[in-house]
Each structure stands twice: as C-alpha cells, then as structure tokens.
Amino acid sequence: MMSNFNENSEKREERVTLDDLLQLKRYERPPEDFWDDFEVVVKERALQSVVTKKTWFKALLSAISRSWALRLSSGLGLAGVIIFCVVLFHPNNSLMEEGNSITVESGDDSRKDNVIEGEAPDEVKFIDVELALADSQTVGDKVEFIEVTLTLNESKVAEFDTVLSSNDLPDDTSDFVTYAGANVSTVLAESESHDPSGSL
Amino acid sequence: MAKTEEISNIATPTVGAESLAPNVDGDLSLVMQVQQGEVACFDKLVVKYRQRLFSVIYNLTANREDTADLVQETFIKAFRSIGRFKRNSSFFTWLYRIGVNTTLSFLKKNKARRFFSFERIDEEACRDDVLEVLSSKSLADKPTFLKELQEKLNEALQKLSNKHRTIVVLFEIDGLSHKEIASIMKCSEGTVRSRLHYAKRQLQGFLSEFLR
Numbered sequence: 001m002m003s004n005f006n007e008n009s010e011k012r013e014e015r016v017t018l019d020d021l022l023q024l025k026r027y028e029r030p031p032e033d034f035w036d037d038f039e040v041v042v043k044e045r046a047l048q049s050v051v052t053k054k055t056w057f058k059a060l061l062s063a064i065s066r067s068w069a070l071r072l073s074s075g076l077g078l079a080g081v082i083i084f085c086v087v088l089f090h091p092n093n094s095l096m097e098e099g100n101s102i103t104v105e106s107g108d109d110s111r112k113d114n115v116i117e118g119e120a121p122d123e124v125k126f127i128d129v130e131l132a133l134a135d136s137q138t139v140g141d142k143v144e145f146i147e148v149t150l151t152l153n154e155s156k157v158a159e160f161d162t163v164l165s166s167n168d169l170p171d172d173t174s175d176f177v178t179y180a181g182a183n184v185s186t187v188l189a190e191s192e193s194h195d196p197s198g199s200l
Numbered sequence: 201m202a203k204t205e206e207i208s209n210i211a212t213p214t215v216g217a218e219s220l221a222p223n224v225d226g227d228l229s230l231v232m233q234v235q236q237g238e239v240a241c242f243d244k245l246v247v248k249y250r251q252r253l254f255s256v257i258y259n260l261t262a263n264r265e266d267t268a269d270l271v272q273e274t275f276i277k278a279f280r281s282i283g284r285f286k287r288n289s290s291f292f293t294w295l296y297r298i299g300v301n302t303t304l305s306f307l308k309k310n311k312a313r314r315f316f317s318f319e320r321i322d323e324e325a326c327r328d329d330v331l332e333v334l335s336s337k338s339l340a341d342k343p344t345f346l347k348e349l350q351e352k353l354n355e356a357l358q359k360l361s362n363k364h365r366t367i368v369v370l371f372e373i374d375g376l377s378h379k380e381i382a383s384i385m386k387c388s389e390g391t392v393r394s395r396l397h398y399a400k401r402q403l404q405g406f407l408s409e410f411l412r
Contacts, residue, residue, distance in 0.1 A: 017411065018400055018403055018404050018407065018411060019372065021349070021353060021407060021410055021411075022353075022368070022372040022373060022403075023372070023373075024349065024353070025255075025259055025353060025372075025373045026255070026373055026375075028255070028258070028259075028350070029251070029254075029255075030254065030264065034268075035250065035251075038246070038250060038272075039243045039246040039247055039250075041272065042246055042272050042275045042276065042279075043239065043242070043243060043246075045272060045276050046242070046275065046276045046279035046280065047239070049276055049279075049280060050279075050280055181239055
C-alpha cells in the first residue's frame with residue numbers, strides 16, 4: 001500500500017489526493033491497553049444477556065397459574081381415581097366379573113353404541129393405570145400412584161422453566177455467567193427471536 | 201455514459217482493497233463450535249475482528265466511548281443470535297452487518313451528539329513520507345499537524361449522511377470491495393458505486409484546503 005503511495009506521490013509531484021487523506025484514518029487506533037480484558041467483558045455480558053430474569057409480576061403470575069394448574073390437575077386426577085374405584089369395586093360391576101370387556105347390561109341399543117364408541121379412550125387410560133398397578137390392590141396405593149405421576153409431570157415443566165429464567169439465582173454476575181455457560185447450547189437455541197443483521 | 205465512466209474511475213480503489221479484506225479461513229469452523237456450546241471459540245472470533253470492527257464503528261461515530269459500547273454490543277448481539285447464523289454469507293460480513301445496523305440505529309437515536317474524541321494515529325505504522333507530502337513541514341510539527349488533520353477529516357466525515365459515510369468508511373478505510381459492502385448494506389453494487397462517488401465529491405469540497 002505504501003509503495004503504491006510512494007510511486008503515485010512521485011508521479012504527481014507531491015500532489016495530495018482525497019484517497020491519501022482517507023488512508024491516514026487506517027492508522028487511527030486505540031492504545032493497546034484498551035483491549036485489556038475486552039473479550040472477558042464481552043463474554044460475561046454476552047452470557048449474562050442470554051439469561052433472562054422474570055419481573056416480579058411475571059413470577060407471581062407464573063406461581064399463581066402453576067398453583068391453579070396443580071390443584072386442578074390433582075383434583076381431576078383424584079376425581080378420576082374415585083370414579084374408577086367406584087366402577088371397579090361396585091358389587092354389580094361387569095368389569096370385575098367378566099375381565100376387561102365392556103358390557104352394558106340394560107338399556108337400548110343406541111345407548112350401548114354410544115358407550116362403546118364415546119368412552120373407549122378413558123377406559124384404555126384407566127386400564128393402563130390398572131395394569132401398571134397389578135400388584136397394588138388398595139385404593140390408597142392407586143391414589144398415591146396418580147399423585148406421583150402428576151407431580152413428576154409438574155416437575156418436568158419446572159425444569160424447562162429454569163433453562164430460560166434464573167429466578168432462583170442471586171443477583172451475582174458470576175453466577176449468571178456460570179449458569180449460562182453450563183446451559184449455553186440450550187440457551188443459545190432459545191434466545192434472540194429476531195435476526196439483528198436485518199436490513200439497514 | 202460519461203457519468204458512468206466517471207463514477208467507475210472514482211470508485212476504483214488506488215490501493216489493493218483485496219489485500220485489506222480479512223482472512224476468513226477457519227471462521228465457519230469456529231462458528232460451528234460456538235453453536236455446539238464451546239463458548240471459548242467465540243473469544244477467538246472477538247479477538248480476530250475487534251480491531252476492524254472498532255475502526256469501522258469509530259469512523260462512523262467519531263467517539264471512543266460510544267465506539268467501545270457499540271463494539272461490545274455488536275459482539276453480544278452476534279453471540280445471542282449465532283445459533284441462527286445460516287452460513288449463507290461469511291461470518292465477517294454478517295458481523296459487520298450487525299455492527300453497521302447497531303451503529304446506524306444508535307446514530308439515529310442520538311442525532312444531537314456531535315462531539316469528537318480522537319484516537320492517536322499509529323505513527324510507527326504510518327510512514328513519515330506520507331505525512332511529509334501532506335504537511336510540507338518539518339517532522340517536529342507533526343503532532344500539531346496530525347491533530348488538525350484528524351479534526352478536519354472527522355468533521356468532513358460527520359458532515360456526510362450516515363449511509364454515505366458508511367460506504368466511504370467500509371471502502372476507503374476498511375478496504376472492503378463493492379460486492380462485500382453491497383452484501384453488508386443489502387443494496388446493489390451500483391448503489392454502492394453511486395453513493396461512493398457522491399460522498400467523495402462532497403468530501404473533496406470539505407477538505408479542499410488539504411488537497412494540493
């Protein structure tokens with residue numbers, strides 16, 4: 001570049017062009033110590049930025065909705081278990097007497113069709129639960145089994161939430177960085193919903 | 201027709217712009233490693249491109265503190281969205297685009313800011329013969345002359361519109377090709393050439409006292 005400049009400048013007898021002036025800007029640089037710790041600071045800020053902290057009202061809403069969801073699902077589960085037990089242990093229950101087949105002992109034919117077509121999925125679900133509990137004969141065992149299943153499902157939701165937010169972490173930068181660094185591939189996949197290199 | 205030739209002559213770089221283009225070998229491999237969770241590889245990309253990015257952003261803002269923040273912000277944005285980088289363009293083009301977008305958005309929001317802070321010219325890298333031609337003064341006066349020249353250059357650049365200044369900086373100072381600039385600014389090469397022509401004509405007027 002400089003040799004080109006020398007040749008050009010000799011030919012032009014020291015004539016200065018706009019390009020010569022602009023080339024001087026290439027030599028404008030910050031002092032070396034400007035870059036001390038630069039990448040460390042960038043890395044910390046970058047990792048910190050991918051860990052989002054929920055606002056207090058979002059955390060409250062989340063807790064309330066989670067509590068309601070837990071109560072509702074527990075209630076529905078319990079009701080399902082009670083209905084299942086009532087049907088299963090009723091003295092006139094045909095399921096107890098005739099195995100897993102579904103029969104309707106009274107009523108007209110149209111009602112019979114509805115029961116077979118409409119209620120089949122629920123029956124399959126309860127029978128699955130019953131099969132898993134083949135050795136457990138008490139109602140208490142079955143209720144506990146359902147409750148544990150519901151609790152496990154809830155914990156899966158909780159684990160997913162902690163990947164995206166850090167409400168459990170203190171306001172300490174290094175903890176955010178450690179947390180984000182440990183979960184970086186998941187966090188990177190979940191963060192930044194838009195492309196920052198969009199049109200100018 | 202005559203105008204097209206004129207544009208083409210002015211837009212042709214007097215130095216080999218290709219020689220200033222960054223060596224992008226290995227970038228994609230580093231990007232893939234970062235995408236797989238190896239955060240340390242991103243540091244290598246930061247170290248590789250921080251000086252060039254600083255130069256571009258500094259020449260757009262003419263302010264060191266703003267530049268430092270914007271360079272950091274650019275790398276942070278790049279890190280956050282590196283999972284979405286599809287390798288349709290080179291990493292440095294993508295990074296520059298983020299940097300230029302971030303800087304232009306900042307300048308739009310902060311139109312009133314018009315104070316300049318100057319980085320020192322690396323006098324070891326910049327050979328004396330360049331300055332001798334420019335100053336026609338003894339080298340003892342070099343610091344004073346350099347400061348004056350820097351002020352005038354920055355003032356002249358800041359008088360250009362943001363888009364014109366960006367093209368001048370990317371082409372004349374950072375040495376990118378018309379094609380690379382078109383890719384960064386998402387416009388045609390013809391637009392780059394015409395904007396460059398217009399911008400240089402304006403600069404010639406602003407810096408006439410130095411052009412002898």
